Amino acid sequence: MAEETWEDCVAEAQMLAAKAGAAGADARLVALLLDSDDTAVTLRTALALLEQRTPSALRVVVAAAASADENQGDWLGDAVNWFRASSLGNDDEFLRETLGALAQDPDEDCALAARELAVWSGLV
Numbered sequence: 001m002a003e004e005t006w007e008d009c010v011a012e013a014q015m016l017a018a019k020a021g022a023a024g025a026d027a028r029l030v031a032l033l034l035d036s037d038d039t040a041v042t043l044r045t046a047l048a049l050l051e052q053r054t055p056s057a058l059r060v061v062v063a064a065a066a067s068a069d070e071n072q073g074d075w076l077g078d079a080v081n082w083f084r085a086s087s088l089g090n091d092d093e094f095l096r097e098t099l100g101a102l103a104q105d106p107d108e109d110c111a112l113a114a115r116e117l118a119v120w121s122g123l124v
Contacts (some may be wrong), residue, residue: 006038013045020049021056026063033064039075046079053091058098059110066113077120084121096123 013032019025029049035041046064049057065076084092095118102114118124 006035006040009035009038009041010044010048013041014048017045017048017052017057020052020054020060026056026060029060030064030067033061033076034068034072036072039071042072042075043079043082046076047083050079050083050091053094055098055101058095059102062099062102062110062114062117065117066107066109073116077117080117080121092123095121099123 009032013029016025016029016032020029029045032045033042033049035045046061049061061076061079065073068076080095084095099114099118103111103118105111105114115124
């Protein structure tokens with residue numbers, strides 16, 4: 001079987017992003033966000049999720065950020081900033097409210113990651 005290309009991974013992420021919130025989809029999306037071989041997969045998966053503009057999709061990005069290494073975390077933070085820039089700030093309130101809610105998550109790692117993403121993106 002042929003090795004999966006980064007384009008294949010991005011296509012899968014774009015398809016799965018609409019299913020964020022479903023356990024099977026979320027687990028695979030987190031794996032794509034934490035791709036150790038290609039940061040393009042990390043970035044494009046995060047953007048596909050953010051474009052959903054749902055708390056479930058943003059939670060997947062935050063869940064990945066909670067276990068990301070420094071490089072992956074930087075790309076996830078950059079994705080939030082690129083998303084903000086592409087929407088000309090129109091999604092700032094959604095991001096601020098959702099990250100604020102996730103910052104109160106019972107999972108301490110998730111809560112910390114939500115706070116860090118909000119700070120990284122200048123939303124606090």
